[in-house]
Amino acid sequence: xxxVTQPDIHITVSEGASLELRCNYSYGATPYxxxxxxxxxxxxxxxxxxxxxxxxxxxxxxxxxxxxxxxSSFNLRKPSVHWSDAAEYFxxxxxxxxxxxxxxxxxxxxxxx
Amino acid sequence: xxxxxxxxxxxxxxTGEKVFLECVQDMDHENMFWYRQDPGLGLRLIYxxxxxxxxxxxxxxxxxxVSREKKERFSLILESASTNQxxxxxxxxxxxxxxxxxxxxxxxxxLSIL
Numbered sequence: 001x002x003x004v005t006q007p008d009i010h011i012t013v014s015e016g017a018s019l020e021l022r023c024n025y026s027y028g029a030t031p032y033x034x035x036x037x038x039x040x041x042x043x044x045x046x047x048x049x050x051x052x053x054x055x056x057x058x059x060x061x062x063x064x065x066x067x068x069x070x071x072s073s074f075n076l077r078k079p080s081v082h083w084s085d086a087a088e089y090f091x092x093x094x095x096x097x098x099x100x101x102x103x104x105x106x107x108x109x110x111x112x113x
Numbered sequence: 114x115x116x117x118x119x120x121x122x123x124x125x126x127x128t129g130e131k132v133f134l135e136c137v138q139d140m141d142h143e144n145m146f147w148y149r150q151d152p153g154l155g156l157r158l159i160y161x162x163x164x165x166x167x168x169x170x171x172x173x174x175x176x177x178x179v180s181r182e183k184k185e186r187f188s189l190i191l192e193s194a195s196t197n198q199x200x201x202x203x204x205x206x207x208x209x210x211x212x213x214x215x216x217x218x219x220x221x222x223x224l225s226i227l
Contacts, residue, residue, distance in 0.1 A: 009153070032213040043117070043203055043218030044156075051213050090155060099144050099207040099214050100171075105155040 002027045002095045006104035013081050014112050021076040021107050023065075023091030032094035033074045034101065035065055039087045047089075050074060061085070086111045116140070117206050119219040127227055132191040134222050136204030143209030145187035146216060147171075147179060150201040162187055163209065194226045 003026045013019055025031050032051050036044040048059025055067040065076045074091060088108045092101040120135040138145065144163050148156040148171075158171030160179040168179050176198060180188040187206075191198055201223050205216040 006155075034215065036218075041220070043220045044205075044216075045218070046215045049213065049215060094213050099209060099212075099216060100146075100158065100161060101156075101216060103156040105153060 002031075002093050002102050004091050004093050004102055004104035006089075006091055006107050008107045009105070010108045010110065012110040012112060015083050016080050019076075019078045019081045019085070019109070021089050021091075021109070023074045023076065023104060024072050025074060025091075025093045026072065027093055031074075033065075033067065034092040034094075035059065035063070035074075035076050036090045036092060036103075037061075037087050038090065038106075044090065047076070081109075081111055083111045083113060085109060117204055117217050117219040119202075119204050119222050121222050122220065123223050123225075125225045125227060126191075126194050128194060128196060130191075130194045130226075132194045132224070132226075134189040134191075134202055134204075134224070136187045136189070136206075136219060138185055138187075138206040138217075140206065140217075141184070141208065142206035142217075143184075144207045144216075145181065146205040146207075147177075147187065147189045148203045148205065149173070149198075150203055150221070156203065159189065196226050198224065199226045200224060 005024045034049045035047040091104040095102045116139045146161040147159045162181045178190045204219045207214045207216045
């Protein structure tokens, strides 16, 4: 069965530092992968998605993610974190039909000033 | 822009009550979803619907049911609320017009069962 693992429950970075959030997936075929962000008290917002083609995907808010098939990974990166990036981040993989998604357990990002 | 609206941000109910959580979308979404979100567990799919009057069980349907009488509205029903159903509930929709079409989420309903 398809699954997503986010190994880091909580990460703290300083404002201006670079960020990498890890995501590993388990899927038999080429996966459709997503990163979502959830600000406190809000729903989830799509940051970016990968279906095929270029393995480096650009998203909103300066985020990017790189698909590495050999490592079954889809890590999210940002060169310079802003205090407003503090939120919870979810990686997800498309599962079956009707746009069903399987989510990871999330990584909470704290940004120190 | 796509808009998914959940009728309540916060809800407090008592054990044994029948609870309705409402979700409305203003786009022509074919697919609609109900998740619950718990710390350390991420989002888990309860039910989804790919058309009016159609529904399918997700990963954790026990204790829940859903209703989709109109395309724009998808209701989650707790038949007899229990304390272990205290959680954040998120509704989402997607157009269903292509593989991997992203889901758009509402702001969530934080439900407490006392």
